[in-house]
Amino acid sequence: MTKSELIEKISASQDQLPPKDVELAVRMILERMTHALVTNQRTEIRGFGSFSLHYRAPRVGRNPKTGDAVDLSGKYVPYFKPGKELRIRVNDSL
Amino acid sequence: MGALTKADLAEMLFEELGLNKREAKEIVEMFYSEISLALENNDSVKLSGFGNFELRDKKSRPGRNPKTGEEIPISARRVVTFKPGQKLKARVENYAGTK
Numbered sequence: 001m002t003k004s005e006l007i008e009k010i011s012a013s014q015d016q017l018p019p020k021d022v023e024l025a026v027r028m029i030l031e032r033m034t035h036a037l038v039t040n041q042r043t044e045i046r047g048f049g050s051f052s053l054h055y056r057a058p059r060v061g062r063n064p065k066t067g068d069a070v071d072l073s074g075k076y077v078p079y080f081k082p083g084k085e086l087r088i089r090v091n092d093s094l
Numbered sequence: 095m096g097a098l099t100k101a102d103l104a105e106m107l108f109e110e111l112g113l114n115k116r117e118a119k120e121i122v123e124m125f126y127s128e129i130s131l132a133l134e135n136n137d138s139v140k141l142s143g144f145g146n147f148e149l150r151d152k153k154s155r156p157g158r159n160p161k162t163g164e165e166i167p168i169s170a171r172r173v174v175t176f177k178p179g180q181k182l183k184a185r186v187e188n189y190a191g192t193k
Contacts, residue, residue, distance in 0.1 A: 001132040001139045010124045016117055025107050025121045030144045032098065032106055038185050042097040048126045049174075050097070053186060075187045078145070080176030087173070089134045090149065094172040 003030075037078050047085035054079040100126070133174055145178040 001009075007026050011019040033051060036043050043051040053076040061072045082090070100122045107118035129147065132139050139147040150173050157168040178186070 001129075001137050003141050006125075006128055006132075006139070006141070009128045010121065013124060013128075014117075014120060017113070017121070021111065021113070022121065025111055025113070025118075026125060028106060028111060029103055029122065029125055030141060032103060034144060034182055034185065036098040037182065038189060039095075040189055041095050044097040044099055045126055046100070048130060051176075053189065076189050078176070078178040078182055078186050080145075080147075080174075082174045086130055086133065089130065090174050091171050093134050093136055094151065094170065 040076070045083070047083050049083040049086055050081050052079055052081075053077065136172075141179075143179055143181045145176055145182055148175050148177060149173070150175055 003026065007019065007023045010026070011017070011022045014022075017025075033043050037051060037053060040053050056075050056077055058074040059072050061070045062068065063070055100119075103122045104115070104118040107113045107121060108115050111118075113121065129139050133147055133149060136149055138149060141147075152171050152173060154170040155168050157166050158164065159166055
């Protein structure tokens with residue numbers, strides 16, 4: 001499912017808002033979630049899961065072509081932990 | 095700073111998009127429930143600019159109760175993983191942090 005399919009599904013399951021408004025709403029939700037991560041604020045959605053930043057320590061990497069050692073500084077990466085309900089529902093579909 | 099919640103997102107749609115409170119709450123609910131539903135139907139979800147939710151099937155493997163040392167098989171399972179998009183990763187990497 002893509003972003004535009006998600007917008008279509010939400011539009012189809014309600015009859016109050018025009019698709020344009022649903023599209024704006026979806027974009028705003030994603031932008032707000034992104035902004036939360038960028039400022040290291042957690043997002044917690046009950047049943048769905050939580051988004052947070054995880055720190056990756058500095059390390060010495062290698063240039064795969066030349067084999068040269070490269071110093072890589074520490075960085076933050078986005079992390080999603082699925083909530084209990086989502087975990088169970090997805091696993092039950094197996 | 096407290097965590098961002100569905101209530102905060104609904105409040106944002108009310109204030110910035112002018113939806114009424116009930117509509118705002120419904121849209122936020124549907125946003126997460128439609129993503130969940132797709133994942134439950136073994137369909138990955140690709141949100142460009144943000145990231146992809148993917149499904150991985152794990153084989154069963156031998157496990158161990160860490161307290162008793164007793165061997166217990168871990169059953170085969172399906173799990174959700176999130177792969178952040180390039181744009182999100184780049185924006186987050188710039189977070190200097192306090193670490």
